[in-house]
Amino acid sequence: MSKKRGSIRYVPLDSIVEDVIKDYLTSRTSTISELFVSKKGGALTSRAIQFMVKKYAARAGIDKKVTPHKLRHTCATHLLQEGAHLVAIQKLLGHKSLNTTQIYLHITITDLKQLSQRHPMRKMRTVIGLCGKPVTCFQAPYGARTGT
Numbered sequence: 001m002s003k004k005r006g007s008i009r010y011v012p013l014d015s016i017v018e019d020v021i022k023d024y025l026t027s028r029t030s031t032i033s034e035l036f037v038s039k040k041g042g043a044l045t046s047r048a049i050q051f052m053v054k055k056y057a058a059r060a061g062i063d064k065k066v067t068p069h070k071l072r073h074t075c076a077t078h079l080l081q082e083g084a085h086l087v088a089i090q091k092l093l094g095h096k097s098l099n100t101t102q103i104y105l106h107i108t109i110t111d112l113k114q115l116s117q118r119h120p121m122r123k124m125r126t127v128i129g130l131c132g133k134p135v136t137c138f139q140a141p142y143g144a145r146t147g148t
Contacts, residue, residue, distance in 0.1 A: 009094045076101075081111060
């Protein structure tokens with residue numbers, strides 16, 4: 001798929017999406033090279049896509065402002081939350097710099113709390129008998145600081 005600055009981006013598709021696109025390509029009458037075309041057979045513009053997203057969001061009862069960029073951001077955030085590697089998301093979004101991807105994605109406090117629940121130290125607390133009790137600080141065993 002072509003993108004900004006003339007570079008190429010590859011987008012992974014599952015077999016279902018691939019089959020639907022093949023069916024679409026065989027049924028359409030336009031001969032232009034762009035994948036998606038307008039009702040008149042021309043290239044689908046970014047403005048037309050913005051309008052379609054807004055229209056379908058309204059039909060779905062979504063009151064918030066929805067844009068293609070917000071959908072892109074949401075998709076990337078969900079990938080990150082589901083454990084996708086940040087570099088993989090960077091490649092998918094087409095960012096040259098990982099810093100751009102890090103700024104683009106946000107990690108919520110809820111995400112951090114859930115991550116801390118899966119931290120290996122939680123298992124360690126169970127082993128040493130601190131089940132369920134929150135750890136507010138780490139203390140060395142008695143005498144470890146004084147050497148006694």
